[in-house]
Amino acid sequence: MSYEVIGITVLWTFLFGYLIVASIDFGAGFFSYYSSITGTRHLIHSIIDRYLSPVWEVTNVFLVFFFVGFIGFFPDTAYYYGTALLIPGSIAIVLLAIRGAYYAFNHYGSRSRKIYTLMYGASGLLIPAALSTVLTISEGGYIEVTADGKVVFLVKELFQSSYSWSVVLLALVSVLYISAMFLSFYAHKAGDLPAFHIVRKYALAWSLPTILSSLLVFFAIHGHNREHFEKMMERSWMFAFSFLFFMLAVYFVWKKKNLGLSFIFVMLQFAFAFYGYGSAHLPYILYPYLTIHDNFTNESMAIALIVAFVLGLLLLIPSLYLLMRLFLFNTPYVKGK
Amino acid sequence: MLLTGYDPVMFSRILTSLTLGFHIIYATIGVGVPLMIALAEWIGIRRNDFHYLLLARRWARGFVITVAVGVVTGTAIGLQLSLLWPSFMRVAGQSISLPLFLETFAFFFEAIFLGIYLYTWDRFKSRMTHFWLLIPVVIGSSASAFFITIVNAFMNYPVGFTLKEGEISEVNPIAAMLSPAMPTKVAHVLSSAYLTCAFVLAAITAWSLLKGKNHVYYKKALKLTMVCAFVFMVSTALIGDLSGKYLAKYQPEKLAATEWHFETMGKAPLVLGGVLTEDNQIRFGLEIPFGLSILAHSNPFAEVIGLNEFPEDERPPLWIHYLFDIKMGYVAFMVLVSMLFLVEMIRKKGNTYRRWLLRAIVVAAPVAILTIEHGWIFSEVGRQPWILRGIMRTSEGATTSGHVDLMLWLFALLYLVLGVSSVRVLVKMFRNNQAEDELAKYDKEARDLL
Structure with a gap:
């Protein structure tokens, strides 16, 4: 494997990690708000809270890791995306900031306020919508480089594109699906049956829309970037596996058994689709201007970053394991004892 | 503009x-x-x-x-x-x-x-x-x-x-x-962060004591935080001095702009405050003979490079002189507060809970934060016109x-x-x-x- 492939794999893996942990967090925020309208908040609030409070800070780091690493491995992306995305990027920062800060204020502050819950819930849907547009843009057609080398972001094209909206839809639906599937597992583990019934209903309700919106994105890519679509077809087995794991995951939730395994299948479902999409996207990181080969950093920096990454993992994996053992797989804690 | x-x-x-x-x-x-x-x-x-x-x-x-x-x-x-x-x-x-x-x-x-x-x-x-x-x-x-x-x-x-x-x-x-x-910058940032936090936490305690709360809990907190403040004050000051020596050797234009030092010369004086006339003459400043030479090289006769050695479009803005002097004023105040506390603590008849001392500790917290802000702006503006010195x-x-x-x-x-x-x-x-x-x-x- 060449350094650039290792680099993009590492980064893609962190983005995948972010996709999972952030979806759980974003969806939980939305469900927390939604349940306060429907009057079931008292049933699911504590389960959501018990999971989120020790891990909320960790979620953010996955994202930071992804974009800092990206600039390290592919410095030219900073120039292209940075110039083009000033406004959407800034809005995403503001949303992330409000979300993170108000979670802490609400949670650790003296009393919880409805407006905080609303902000927390709404930002949970707006952030994935905003962030997913970066993937849309990478598909090409929304950034233009003029003859004198100026990078221009074609906002109008983005807003009028059906592809762009299908990706937003998929992002939103997936967030709710992943989150509800996780909360089903967590509530079940806690033995909190009233909460389990509610989140299980959410999970089943969002399962079909997830598959439908994925299909929609498939068709939209077909219309938008044929080259990418062809490459995805070459990897159709990955998407078939993704669908298989989806079926198994939903089946277990339906039958109310093997919920831990069910969530692992959810992760596999998204992993297969995510890596299938990503590997078909290569070599482009911004179609057609940037590729992983032409816009890679120098070799010595690449080696240094990879070594740092391996050493970092040796430190992080045991720490993450400890965190999960204490709060995720520790039955007394999960049960609130 | x-x-x-x-x-x-x-x-x-x-x-x-x-x-x-x-x-x-x-x-x-x-x-x-x-x-x-x-x-x-x-x-x-x-x-x-x-x-x-x-x-x-x-x-x-x-x-x-x-x-x-x-x-x-x-x-x-x-x-x-x-x-x-x-x-x-x-x-x-x-x-x-x-x-x-x-x-x-x-x-x-x-x-x-x-x-x-x-x-x-x-x-x-x-x-x-x-x-x-x-x-x-x-x-x-x-x-x-x-x-x-x-x-x-x-x-x-x-x-x-x-x-x-x-x-x-x-x-x-x-x-x-x-x-x-790297060495001086990293050490300065870390040490001053510890110092600032010690003062901030000390100020919270001092505030409670001023409000008439006198549980021994507060007294223990005050002693712990203020002793830490003193220790970090000493380390920050020592590292600050080394930072000056680093500048003299590697970024002389930054030091020269800070001290309004135009002509390269030995026995360079240190100027505090003052106003600059149009032909770069200093008025109303307080001049400390040999000060800059000592600051830069620990030797009153050492030569210090002046700003005139650098092309005009590569000189930092001269107002950083004031930023630096204000920062040093803050530092003097913090040194005084932490020393007075230590004297009161060691002295046999000392009383660390005197109201004026507690008030000074409360003031020291915002002063410590202002020092960090001034120091940081000074360091960034002092690097101008460069974002990457000499390259970009x-x-x-x-x-x-x-x-x-x-x-x-x-x-x-x-x-x-x-x-x-x-x-x-x-x-x-x-x-x-x-x-x-x-x-x-x-x-x-x-x-x-x-």
């Missing part, structure tokens, strides 16, 4: 200063407070003293709120660097992305253990187990500061690559991290996008809201949960046990 039209460079600079100016307050607290919590918890366990444990616990509670703002503004500046300085980041990505990457690891490490630490106060049989969980937080937060300051050191004195026709090549990522600016000008590094001005307003609003809310939440948090109540509860539990 600001009023006549849209200049993305100027707005990018203002927005970056705004973000960092806001972030460094929370970041400084994020670096220093874990160390103070660790000290309190360790003393509490060693002496089996509940007061210190409660101190650690209450500090940790407040710390979570400041950390939240630190994390989100840190994420903001991380992304903003690429949005506002895309050309600079393109070069930085090639040359100095290793410490940026490592900083994320350090932050990751810290975030994981902070989550664990906060939720495991009474979960382990041995109290030491809980204490050890804080050590990764202390290391992680200080390592974050360490790595990010390395990036700044590189901007001040870039090394570790070959420069060919303005392009950098043959990068050595490790050598790039070891800029001559600030104007070449900035974005060319429109609407940076609009983003400036957006972020100003965000920081205003975050700043006000975080202070309100903190005040409310401690007002609703007084230390006396927790102490009384503990005393009752202790009595019940007997």
Whole structure:
């Protein structure tokens, strides 16, 4: 494997990690708000809270890791995306900031306020919508480089594109699906049956829309970037596996058994689709201007970053394991004892 | 320039200063407070003293709120660097992305253990187990500061690559991290963060004592924080002196602009305050003979390079002289306060609870934060016109996008809201949960046990 492939794999893996942990967090925020309208908040609030409070800070780091690493491995992306995305990027920062800060204020502050819950819930849907547009843009057609080398972001094209909206839809639906599937597992583990019934209903309700919106994105890519679509077809087995794991995951939730395994299948479902999409996207990181080969950093920096990454993992994996053992797989804690 | 039209460079600079100016307050607290919590918890366990444990616990509670703002503004500046300085980041990505990457690891490490630490106060049989969980937080937060300051050191004195026709090549990522600016910069940032936190926590205690609360809990807290403040004051001052010597050797234009030193000469005097006339003559300044030579080379006769040796378009703005002098004024005040406290503490008839002394300690906290702000602005403006000294000008590094001005307003609003809310939440948090109540509860539990 060449350094650039290792680099993009590492980064893609962190983005995948972010996709999972952030979806759980974003969806939980939305469900927390939604349940306060429907009057079931008292049933699911504590389960959501018990999971989120020790891990909320960790979620953010996955994202930071992804974009800092990206600039390290592919410095030219900073120039292209940075110039083009000033406004959407800034809005995403503001949303992330409000979300993170108000979670802490609400949670650790003296009393919880409805407006905080609303902000927390709404930002949970707006952030994935905003962030997913970066993937849309990478598909090409929304950034233009003029003859004198100026990078221009074609906002109008983005807003009028059906592809762009299908990706937003998929992002939103997936967030709710992943989150509800996780909360089903967590509530079940806690033995909190009233909460389990509610989140299980959410999970089943969002399962079909997830598959439908994925299909929609498939068709939209077909219309938008044929080259990418062809490459995805070459990897159709990955998407078939993704669908298989989806079926198994939903089946277990339906039958109310093997919920831990069910969530692992959810992760596999998204992993297969995510890596299938990503590997078909290569070599482009911004179609057609940037590729992983032409816009890679120098070799010595690449080696240094990879070594740092391996050493970092040796430190992080045991720490993450400890965190999960204490709060995720520790039955007394999960049960609130 | 600001009023006549849209200049993305100027707005990018203002927005970056705004973000960092806001972030460094929370970041400084994020670096220093874990160390103070660790000290309190360790003393509490060693002496089996509940007061210190409660101190650690209450500090940790407040710390979570400041950390939240630190994390989100840190994420903001991380992304903003690429949005506002895309050309600079393109070069930085090639040359100095290793410490940026490592900083994320350090932050990751810290975030994981902070989550664990906060939720495991009474979960382990041995109290030491809980204490050890804080050590990764202390290391992680200080390592974050360490790595990010390395990036700044590189901007001040870039090394570790070959420069060919303005392009950098043959990068050595490790050598790039070891800029001559690194040791003094890193040490200064860390030491001053510890110092600031000691003063901030001391001021909170002094405020309570001034309000007439006189439980021994507060007295222990005051002694701990002020002794720390004194120790870090000494280390910060020593490192500050070394920073001056670094500047004299590697960035003489920065030192010369700071001290309004135009002609290269020996026995150079140090000028405090003053006004500059049009032909660069200093009026009304307080001149200390040999001062600058001593500051720069520890030798009253040593030659100090003057600003005239540098082309006019490569000189930093001369107003940094005032920034530096104001900063030194703050430092003098903090030295005085920490020394007076120590004298009162050691003296046989000393009284560390004199009202004027407590008031001075309360004032020292905002002064310490202002010192950090002044020092940081001084260091950044003093590097101008360069973003990467000698290689890339600030104007070449900035974005060319429109609407940076609009983003400036957006972020100003965000920081205003975050700043006000975080202070309100903190005040409310401690007002609703007084230390006396927790102490009384503990005393009752202790009595019940007997």
